[in-house]
Amino acid sequence: MFIKVINPNTSQGMTAVIEQFARAVAGPGTTVRAVSPAMGPASIESHYDEALSVPGILAEIASGEQEGADGYVIACFGDPGLDAARELAHGPVVGIAEAAMRAASYLGGGFSVVTTLDRTRGRAWDLADRYGARRFCRGVHACGIPVLDLESDPETVKKLTTACRTAVEQDGSDAVVLGCAGMTNLCAEISAEIGVPVVDGVQAATLMVQSLVTMGLRTGARGEFAAPLPKPYTGLLGDFGTPS
Numbered sequence: 001m002f003i004k005v006i007n008p009n010t011s012q013g014m015t016a017v018i019e020q021f022a023r024a025v026a027g028p029g030t031t032v033r034a035v036s037p038a039m040g041p042a043s044i045e046s047h048y049d050e051a052l053s054v055p056g057i058l059a060e061i062a063s064g065e066q067e068g069a070d071g072y073v074i075a076c077f078g079d080p081g082l083d084a085a086r087e088l089a090h091g092p093v094v095g096i097a098e099a100a101m102r103a104a105s106y107l108g109g110g111f112s113v114v115t116t117l118d119r120t121r122g123r124a125w126d127l128a129d130r131y132g133a134r135r136f137c138r139g140v141h142a143c144g145i146p147v148l149d150l151e152s153d154p155e156t157v158k159k160l161t162t163a164c165r166t167a168v169e170q171d172g173s174d175a176v177v178l179g180c181a182g183m184t185n186l187c188a189e190i191s192a193e194i195g196v197p198v199v200d201g202v203q204a205a206t207l208m209v210q211s212l213v214t215m216g217l218r219t220g221a222r223g224e225f226a227a228p229l230p231k232p233y234t235g236l237l238g239d240f241g242t243p244s
């Protein structure tokens with residue numbers, strides 16, 4: 001089985017870490033490759049960044065179909081382009097917010113999300129609604145670290161651990177969901193430190209794709225998620241259409 005993990009931002013260092021942690025949980029018969037799109041934002045922490053990350057993601061899905069990918073992970077916590085990716089891919093596509101929120105719902109009565117910047121909290125709430133996880137999501141907190149500083153800020157572990165501990169105490173929650181793919185390498189350490197389960201969406205989504213593929217399950221393509229209708233696209237998006 002071949003799972004293509006798409007880090008929608010163009011930070012290659014983050015993509016390498018994501019690949020390492022996705023591979024660490026994949027089964028022996030599973031090949032995992034993580035990529036960043038050739039075009040897109042360096043990091044995704046606004047609706048603007050998220051919208052402009054989608055063409056690059058869809059280009060990676062299209063090339064993944066040529067490469068024989070059996071399924072895909074969208075490794076950004078806003079789950080950008082998820083529905084569109086499902087229309088293009090023959091196999092399952094899972095977003096890390098979706099996988100992490102669903103996994104956390106198994107772990108107790110409620111979870112807290114800890115994301116990067118305050119401005120990304122709204123999107124996390126929207127996704128909790130969308131995935132039917134609002135009933136479990138007791139709070140969405142920000143650690144105040146921009147995405148690209150997660151790797152370089154020497155205080156990252158300390159700040160993120162403090163934010164996770166505060167979130168659990170304030171919300172009375174049983175688990176924490178990490179709100180950025182760039183936090184995947186810190187999950188085990190934070191969980192050990194605060195003593196509650198901490199869910200990393202990169203690993204949760206990788207295993208969910210592996211499970212769905214193993215069960216022979218894929219996106220239903222009869223209606224809403226059928227392949228997009230052929231039509232021309234113009235300008236910078238010319239390559240995304242079908243010439244008439």
Ligand code: 2AL
Pocket residue numbers: 009042043044045075076077078115116117120147179180181182
């Ligand atoms: C993210 C993420 O997972 N990748 C990225 O570039 N931004 N999420 C976030 N909450 O900032």
